[in-house]
Each structure stands twice: as structure tokens, then as C-alpha cells.
Amino acid sequence: MSSEHNGRRPYLPPFRRDWWLQLRFYRLYMLREATVLPLLFFVGCLIYGLYSLGQGPAQWQLWLDFMAQPWVFVLNLLTLAASLFHAKTFFELFPRVMPLAPPRLMIAGQWLGTVVVAIGLIVLLGGYL
Amino acid sequence: MTQTIVIARYNPELDEKPHQETYQVQSDDNTSVLDALQQVQQQDPSFSFRWSCRMAICGSCGVMVNGVPKLGCQTFLRDYPVGLVITPLSNFAVEKDLIVNMEPFLEHLSAIKPWLINTAEGTQPHVQTPKQLAKYQQFANCINCGLCYSACPQFGLNPEFRGPAALALAHRYNLDSRDQGKAQRMPELNAKNGVWTCTFVGFCSEVCPKKVDPAAAINQGKVESAKDMIVSAFKPTGAR
Amino acid sequence: MLQLDMDIIVVGGGGAGLRAAIAAAEASPTLDVALVSKVYPMRSHTVAAEGGAAAVTLSEDSLQSHFFDTVAGSDWLAEQDVVEYFVQHAYQELVQLERWGCPWSRKNDGSVQVRRFGGMKTERTWFAADKTGFHILHTLFQTSLKYPAIERFDEYFVLDLLVVEQRVAGVLAIRYSTGELVQIRAKSVILATGGAGRVFHYNTNSGIVTGDGMALALRHGVALRDMEFVQYHPTGLPGSGILITEACRGEGGILLNKDGYRYLQDYGLGPETPLGEPRNKCMELGPRDRLSQAFWQQQKLGLTGDYQGHAVVYLDLRHLGDKHLKERLPLICELARDYVNVDPAKAPIPVRPAVHYTMGGVMTNIDCQTSIQGLFAIGECASVGLHGANRLGSNSLSELLVFGKVAGERAAAMALQNDFVSHQSIAEQTARQQALLSVLQGHNTDDSLVAIRTAMTKAMEEGCGIYRDADSMQYCLDHLISLKQRYQALKVEDQGKVYNNALLQHLELGFGLDVAMAICSSALARKESRGAHQRLDEGMTTRNDTEFLQHSLAVQQQDGSIDIRWQAVTITSLPPAQRLYGDCGAVNEGKTS
Amino acid sequence: MNNGTKQPKRSDEPIWWALFSAGGVCFAVLIPGVLLSLAVLYPLGLISAEMLSYERIHFMVFEAFFGLAGLAFVGAAICLPLFHAVHRIHHGLHDLQWAHGPVAKVICYGAAILMSAIALGLWIF
């Protein structure tokens, strides 16, 4: 190497495309981000339901039958798991983004919200009153 | 006892790119990665790495241990019975062996105006209650080790991203009751390479040796930036 | 080779250097200030200071009292005019730091909180949690970023001063990243390179604290003053030397020898205080030097324990309980777990004395000016005359600020008045260094840097340790001379230019050897016991004001040997008196038992 | 002072992030309940088909509170979660280095806007 050249040759390895597979933490991050895929499926179901409701009782029944199909059922179980996983991560992040109260309290409060909403809906829709 | 460690070596004057080499070091219950690196340096004086305080406060000795950013002086061989692979901090350019180019980090740090902005003159201390102090104290504990930059894939994908430590520092001054410089700092935060590159991966906070929680700082910064956008929308055009 | 001109060069990016650079930039924004440091400024050793910085703050406190504590603490070897200036300006400097954003700990009413500190009669130590040095350094570094006048040369290693006819002309440095030699000319130069604790085997200092600036000045004929005074801290961790703070003992921690006996009561520090009832100035809360000395006595009696080959005593915190420990001493719990694998709630922590601070340094006057025109020195590398024979904890951080500002302003004034020295001897000096560097590379057959360095630190530990006598010091000095010969034959094996770590370590060792010789020679010449310098030789175990109320000045001769001269101490208002401590067994810190 | 000269451009991300966050809350708080009742308990027979009869649901969605209940449901269970989802997809494409830049952005958020418009349209008509 010539004496004029200062010899420095910084080496920056290319950023790996599969970076997210390298550590468990990153895999969980990707999983969190991926929860929106089943969510999209369920939102699709809801839009289909809304359409069916507008089309009259026959179409509505079709939608109800669709929702009870095994593959739909299984996919939605997956969506439920995804939504709960999302909820867990989201609730834990929230107190760090808006530190309004002690984190544990905020997390508990949010879960309470989810449970109350779920019970409310089940009671309302299931007619359990 | 002797333990085997693997270290990435790179000599820019000889090597095309980094390669890994294996070394034997003496270790006991208290042997830190830094101790081990020093032993390797005794075997091969051309081996280069940074260190200084050996008590986790100067921020010099960051390296990757099995792919995770760590302070060498605060990481112990006893915790790695399966062995260690020590490589330079990710997402920075390697200069030699474990030494990386920290200049981009310092540029990002300077860009957010990390100093108290307050034009009032005075010869007495400001009044600041413990409560006001507590608001920003955590974010003032950053030792500039850069581990969070190696942990953050968004920085890896976009080196223009100001990054966790710099944005945490901006937030630290913005939260300081004595500071009046928020308006001057917001443009950097509002920009694409400011808080908005972060997707809350959160690994930055996980690896931070000083529990600064830069992820929280950045995401609180997003709230501030969003508020700033609304406020600016109602300001007459032309106003800064 | 790179050549450039700057108005002012500050060598060192620690607390002292940064403060000086800011002062210079504020004094005149038109001046170019080069901040040259071998590590990034925020890596400097100042970052490790935990305790705090002193300044008279409370209304019941007084400048006289701080003055008295400092002078008495120095065992009357402080320059009293310097101490006066210091106590008058310390408060304003800490306020300045506050106004730059330093997160000082607060009282509930929002005012700054002060704490008690060893040797200070009243609470006057400002602190920022348990990370005072860290916060001071980062506040200064971040503040420095807003001055365009300050240009940083991070990771530039200064290896020589350019001096022409007793006037400083600039510095020569190696750019670590490329190995290039860089010549920077300047109108004034400020040395702020920190202490020299690393010439001792057991020390609490960072790896970079190798005495470079002291040696740079020494080699150009500047005297090093009071170098024999080296402060030991009684509780460092064995091996690493990491500091275990005094706060542990303040909380009620006790010191035990290998038999589990609280040995301090045998050294004039008793009577034994009951567990959990620590009393100021008694037993474990006695002065630092007395505790270190007691350790030495125990070691001689064979009563110290062994921790992996290191002699140790035990700091027992178990009776404080897990909860209390985690609450009050979280950092210590972490350090003990990490570095000696001990849970302080379950087992005592092995500790031993370790070198902590070098009181002496590059001799300056009250304006921080050395005997070379345009060359200033500040911080731990300097002896402006504040600490004398013993430094009080928390005075040094304030010193960095007070005298950093003085030096920055004076250097700026000088740079405005003067022009660059242009003299062909500059080129000659540069060429000589270049030549020296080029012959350094090669292979060593049977010697190594590590071998010489370890021999030096061990020799210093044995010859210039807590207690000293003529024989062991002479032995140490002879040993140092032979080490220096070995050093001169030593080669740097790494042939590379980029980040050549071996080369810098080599240069540091050369500096360290020179400083070690100055310490040892000064210690040999001071035939009395005073402050941190304690002798065992007959007739020298007490303070001797008739002969030695004087500063030692170490001056390097042509042949590399050290000549010792003496300088009278400036006494303005406080004549020498006994250095008495407290009510507990009339602990007299100045005398050996 | 340093660095004071050029100001970087403000990002439009706050808008999408605000929608994403609101959608995230819905996904975490509302969606589990909706899922549980419509997609789990109903198929399992724990909520009877009668209870989900056309009349009953039609009333709830289009008539209760002048139809506002239905509007709220469409917003919270469909539109906002859509924005939440596309936001993550948009960033995910960047994370995987598959696509970034204006095209991906227009497609992602455009899809959410379109689908939301359809859902609202279904509610109105």
C-alpha cells in the first residue's frame, strides 16, 4: 500500500435480508407485525357480513353458514390467538408511549377493558340477560 | 480453566474482509469478555479493540457476543458455557478487528442539539423539583455506547435514521423543565429520519446497559411530533 | 504528514479539557480551538467519578471553612492563595454547570441538594445521583457541541509538544484511525490529560490514565510538583481495582480481616462501634489513608485473606439485609455480583486498597501557566497547588471546572496577543519524532510490553505503596531504570497503520515510566511523613515542617534521571498546625500509629 | 450555533401512525370480543342462530341509536383495524426489503381507504 494512501478501508457488511430470523427477539417482533394478516382475514369476514346484512335474510343466512364452516372457524381461532398476542404486546408498549400511570396498573386496566368488552358483546349478542 | 472463544479479525491493510479466529483464554468466575480480549491481545499485540473504564460507564467497549450487542466489561464468560463468538458492533463499518467507525453515531447525536437551550441569564441555579428531574432523568443516563444502534434493524436498514440514543437525548432535553429549545429540536424529530423511522422493534431498550429505554423516548417523541403537526396546521402559513 | 494551524490546542477531553475549551470559545468566538483527545471525550476518566463536587452552598457554611478543610486536608502543603481562589469560584462554576443542564440532585423545594463528604466539615458536596462525574462530563461534552469554534480531534494521540525557546508552538499527534503523524501548530496549548494511577498495579483508574501529559511536560524541562503524593482508596476490588464507594461504610458496612475480626480498632480508630451504628470518623468511617494503612499493617501480620492471589480484607454488608442493600446500594450490589461474583447480602465483599488519585502534577502558577510560555496545565495532570499532600474527595471535580475556565480564558488572551511561532526547529522536532516512530517497528525476541508494564506497576506498588522506606524505594528506582533500558530496546510488533493499538500502548508505557521515576525520586527525597506520603524509616515517621514544608519539584535531566528541587509553600492566612481528626480516639490523620 | 441551517422536511407519518394506533386499540380491545362471539361461540353453538337472526342484527346495525351504533361498529371493527393492518404491512415490506418508496405506500394506504369506503358505503346503503 502506498504511503500516500491512509490505509483506512472500513468494511460494512451488507445488511442481511434474513436479519429477523437471527434472534428470538426479532422473530417475536415479526410475529407481532404478522398478527395483522389474520386480522385482515377477519375484517374481510366482517365486510362480507355487512354486505350480506344489506342484502336480506337469505344472504345473511349464507354468511352465518360461512362463519360456521370448519376452515373459517379454524382461521378465526388463529385470528383470536393473534389478536390476544397483539393485545399483550400493545398493552405493554402503551404505558411506555404514554406514561400516565404505573405501567402495571395501565396494563391491567387495558386487559380489563378487553374482558369487559368481550363479556358485553357476548351478553348482548348471545342474549344472556 | 481454559475456554475457547472465537473473535472476528480484520486488518484493512491486509484482509479483503473480516474472518474469524479461535483463541484459548484462561477464565474463572469473574472473567469478563474484556478480560478475555486483553488476554488475546497479549497473545497477539496487533489485536485492536476499545476499552477504558472497565466498569460499564465510559461506553467504549461495545461488541457483539453471539449476535447480541453487549458491553465487554459487563459480560462474563461464566454466562456462556456453550462458547462465545465476538464480533464488532453491527450496523457500523468495521475499521479494524473490533473497532468500528463511531462517527455516524456522533453526527446523529449532534444533529438533535443536545444541549440546554435557555436564553435567560442568571447567576443562581434554576429551581427544579425532584419530580421535574425524575421526568427526564432516565433518559439522561445514556453512556453513548452505541449498543442500541447495533440492536436496531431500522438503523441497519436506514443509516440516516437518527437512532435510539440521539432521539432519547433529544427527548431528555425536551422534557427538562429548564429547557426552551423544543421548537428548535422538533424539525429533526418530525422528519422521516427522526422518530418516524422507528417501528418500535424495542430491542434497543432490551440491550441498553443503562436502562435508558430509548424505545420509550422515541415513541413518546412520536406523540410530541403528532401534536406538533396538529399545532402547526393551525398556525398561519409562513410562521415557523 | 498532516499539518495544520489552530489558535489554541486543548490536549484532553475530560472535565478539565472540555471546560477549558468552552471557556476559550466563549472568550473569543473568532479563535479556533482544537480539542485533541486520545479517546472520545465522553470516554474520559472523569466519567467514572461517583461522589460529587464541592462548593460552599449552605448559608451556615463559609468560604473560610472550605478553605480551612482543604488546607488542613492537604497537610499544609496546599498553595493557600490558590485555595482561596478556588473556594471563591467553585460555587459559580457548579451553578454554571447547572445552567448548562447538569441534572444535579434536588431537594423537595427544587434547590440543589448537598451531601456530607470525607474531610469536609459541612455539607457542601453537589452530586447527581451516584454518577456525578458522568453527568458533569456529558453535560460539558454536549454543551461543547454548540460552539462552532471548537473543533474536535477525537482519537488523536499526542506524543510530543513543540517547544521553541521556552515557548510552546504546538503539538505532534498520531491520528489513531490512520496512523498518520499530525503536526498542529498553536499559539497556546493546555494540557488536561488526567492522572497517572495506571503506573500502579492496583488502581481504581480507567485504562487511559497513564500520565501522558505529565511526561510530555517533564520531557521538555517542566517540573512535576509533589509527585510523591499518591492517594490510596481503601476499598477497591481485587484484580480489577474497581471502586467500591465509601457509601457502603456510611450505610454501616464493616471491615474484617481473615479471622472475621474488626481490625481497625487496633489502629487508633476504635473503640469498636456496634453493628449498624456507624459513627463519623470512627472505625470504618475513619479517613481513607488511615484505613489503607491499617490494611498494610494487617498484611504484614499475615492477617489478610486471599482472593485469587490478591491479599484482601472483607467488607461485610450482610447485616444490612437484602432489601436495604438493593434500595440504597444498588450499584454496589451489581458491581460485587459482576466482578467478584459475590452477593453482598450473602457474603462479604473482598476488597483491598487501590491507587485512586495523583495529587502532584505539572507545576503551574495560580493562572495555570507552566514554566513554558503559552503552555498551561489543568485537572489531575496539573499541580496548580490545591491538593498539597492529600486531596479531599469532591475537591477535584470542582477543580476541573474552576481552573479549566481560568486556563481557557488565559490561553485565549494569549492566543489573541501572540502569533504562531515559525521556526525551523519545529520541522526538525517533527522530523525527529517521525524518525523515532519509524525505527520502532520490529520484532521482540524475549521481552514484551506487558512484561515491562507489569514489572513497573508491581515495582511501584512495592516501592511507593501505602508505606515507604528508603530501601524499597531505592530498589524500586533502580528497577525502573533497568526497565527503562529494556523499554528503549523494545519494538512494536504490529506493523500496521490503521488503529495500531500496540503503538499507542508502547508510547503510553514510555510516558508511564518517566512519571513513575518522578514519583519514586520525589518520594525518596521527602524524608518525612505527610499526608499520603508515609515513611517507616527512623526519624521520618512524622511531619517535619522545619525542613519539608516545601513542594518537591521533579526535573528531568539530560540523561533521563530526575533531579529534585524544592519550592516554598505559599501561606497566606493559616499557619501549619496539627492535622487532628474528630473525637474518636483522637484520630490524627497526619501521623502514623 | 451548529446545525441550524437547513430544516428537514416534516414527515406525513403522524397521520398514518395516529390511525394505526387507534386501530391497534380496536384490535386489542374490541376485536377479541367480536371474534369470540361471532367466529367462535356462534360456530360452537354457544350463541344460538336465533340470537343472530337477521332482524335482530339488522336492527342493531342499521337502526339502533339512529344507526349510529352500526357506524361506530364499522369504524372500530373494520376501518381502523384496516389502517392498523396496512400500516404494519407497509413497514413490514420495508423490513423485509421487499418494497419501499411511494408506490408501496400508495398501494397500502390506498387499499385501506378503498376498503373503508366500501364498508361505509355498505352501511349507508
Ligand SMILES: Cc1cc2nc3c(=O)[nH]c(=O)nc-3n(C[C@H](O)[C@H](O)[C@H](O)COP(=O)(O)OP(=O)(O)OC[C@H]3O[C@@H](n4cnc5c(N)ncnc54)[C@H](O)[C@@H]3O)c2cc1C
Ligand atoms: C473511581 C473514581 C472516582 C472519583 N470520584 C471523585 C469524586 O467523587 N469527586 C471528585 O472530586 N473527584 C473524584 N475522582 C477524581 C476525578 O474524577 C479526576 O481527578 C478527574 O476526573 C480528572 O479529570 P481530568 O479532566 O483531569 O482528566 P480525565 O478525565 O482523566 O481526562 C483526560 C483526558 O486526556 C486525554 N489524554 C490523555 N493522554 C492523552 C494523549 N497522550 N493524547 C491525547 N489525549 C490524551 C484523554 O483522552 C482524556 O480525554 C474520582 C476518581 C476515580 C478514579
Ligand code: SF4
Ligand atoms: S441508549 Fe443505552 S444502548 Fe443506546 S447508546 Fe445510550 S446507553 Fe448505550
Ligand code: F3S
Ligand atoms: S430497536 Fe429501533 S425500531 Fe425503534 S424501538 Fe428501538 S429504535
Ligand code: FES
Ligand atoms: S470499558 Fe468502559 S464501558 Fe466497558
